[in-house]
Amino acid sequence: MGDPALSRRGFLAVSAAAGLGMTALSGCGGDSDEGSSGTTTVEWWNISTTQPTKDVWASLAKEFEARNPKVKIKIVQLENDAYKSKMTALTASGKLPDIFHTWGGGVLRQQVDAGLVEDLSDRTKDWAEGLLPVAKEPYLIDDKVYGIPFDIGMVGFWYNKALFEKAGIDAPPTTWTAFLDAVRTLKSEGVTPLAVAGKEKWPEMYYWAYLAMRTAGADAVQQAADDKDFTGPGFVQAGQHLKELVDLQPFQKGFLGAAYSSPTGQAATVGNGKAAMELMGQWAPVVQADAGKGLGDDLGFFPFPAVEGGKGAITEVFGGGGGHALRRGAPQAAVDFLEFFASAATDRELVKKTGVLPVVPAAESALTDPNLSAVQKQLKAATGFQLYLDQAYAPAVGQEVNDSVSALIAGSKSAEQVTESITKVAKEEQ
Structure with a gap:
């Protein structure tokens, strides 16, 4: 949940400490568009390393691939602190993954100001307007959409x-x-x-x-x-x-x-x-x-x-939630995956199996856990909200x-x- 900004000059030291080589991973910075096979590989970085979320997300990626046979989702899952360190290094290098986890706020703004994040305002307008407004707020920067939520909640x-x-x-x-x-x-x-x-x-x-x-x-x-x-x-x-x-x-x-x-x-x-x-x-x-x-x-x-x-x-x-952002110039397949991940059907599965709170109103019926219902009740009655x-x-x-x-x-x-x-x-x- 936040690491210091790094200069480009500091990238080598941090990348070595974080276990990164000089070359970004395959999906970073534009290496994921169609290759000789005609298949688009989309690299998806997230922090869902615990069960059952890890397996549920992998299953959803396979479902998307089955629906889109010319797309391959390459999953990179890192524990919270390791993820933040590597993302800080990649931000300094000027290369981000096709799809990456974001909490929004100041860290996302820094990436946006560096010209590294795709403006999703137009590319997601047809379906993102149906998401809960409070869930979208952390990813709105200067009235533009730079991330799509999959969870919202509070501490x-x-x-x-x-x-x-x-x-x-x-x-x-x-x-x-x-x-x-x-x-x-x-x-x-x-x-x-x-x-x-x-x-x-x-x-x-x-x-x-x-x-x-x-x-x-x-x-x-x-x-x-x-x-x-x-x-x-x-x-x-x-x-x-x-x-x-x-x-x-x-x-x-x-x-x-x-x-x-x-x-x-x-x-x-x-x-x-x-x-x-x-x-x-x-x-x-x-x-x-x-x-x-x-x-x-x-x-x-x-x-x-x-x-x-x-x-x-x-x-x-x-509190806050979790969302996904795209690197600038990400392929259309990455946008399609965000739409799939933000659908009512997917959100219901996430609510039922992974304990997230719904970001799609149609998925609220899947919320049966009394404690999560209590969290949602607190959120709905909130008179103020502060992001991490x-x-x-x-x-x-x-x-x-x-x-x-x-x-x-x-x-x-x-x-x-x-x-x-x-x-x-x-x-x-x-």
Whole structure:
């Protein structure tokens, strides 16, 4: 969810670190048009490395190929952080895959400003207008369409009902004070309150982002980026509130080195019943079940609590979805695949089998999971929406948010230093 921008000169160092050679992969930068066989190979980069999504997406690619015998979909699937590193390197090189995963926001804008992304406004107009407006927003830049969504959702707390009951917690907390009390109560009962992937940093960022929204307000979070100034009292208070939580030592043992979706990572810790909560997006149940056992009926969801005295409301949500963009000059087959992937039939299959929320209104009937229905209900009632900070902001700023918040949680930065560091990078980006 966001890496620093790189100059062309920095490409060699990053590509070596990311495992890339000097030559981009086959689908990048225009090598995927018709060859001697008359077949168009379209390279599709995504981050769906967990089950069942990995197999479902592969099956959909084969279905598209069966319908279009002169098209071959070459799938490249990378874990979140590896994907971001390689995409940063490819952006610096000036070559992107035919179809690639995007969260929209500032990272996509950087790629668009570099002239690397296809304007889809006209090429998708006949069918993209039927997608949910809120799902399309992250991919609209200067009123032009640069991405097509396949998911939309929000970050919130996923919790173990059985562990809450064991600790005598009758209902999910709705205020920050009550949340801290719940953490103390869980600890007193020998239950690890929270799991987090400290190694990957972006899951830690979620806490500070939500606390900034609750203290300063959702509008202030975006305004700070526009003003390149994060030193306001609401942002300092966000860090202070996060420090209150950290001081309770709420996270699992070894959290600073924990990954998100590994067998010993954040999702597995919750999915195996070894921690009571995680702050994560709408995909959490699927990853919990893939990395661990999953909680079944014991899994519940609640929105990030309100902060007493803050300017934000509990109905202001933080999150985003997933989408696909095309490299500039991508073949028509890539556009056809996006249309296939955004169809009502495909969306129903994605909702049923992979736990995404529908982006096509006709697919809402496929949503039967009560927790995902709860997420959708929260989204529909939202009075404000903020995209992931490491995607909403310029790449370097987003990465600094991740790094500084991680440093605060590790104990090496104060709340004030977090805001100062982010502001410093934001001003350097001018």
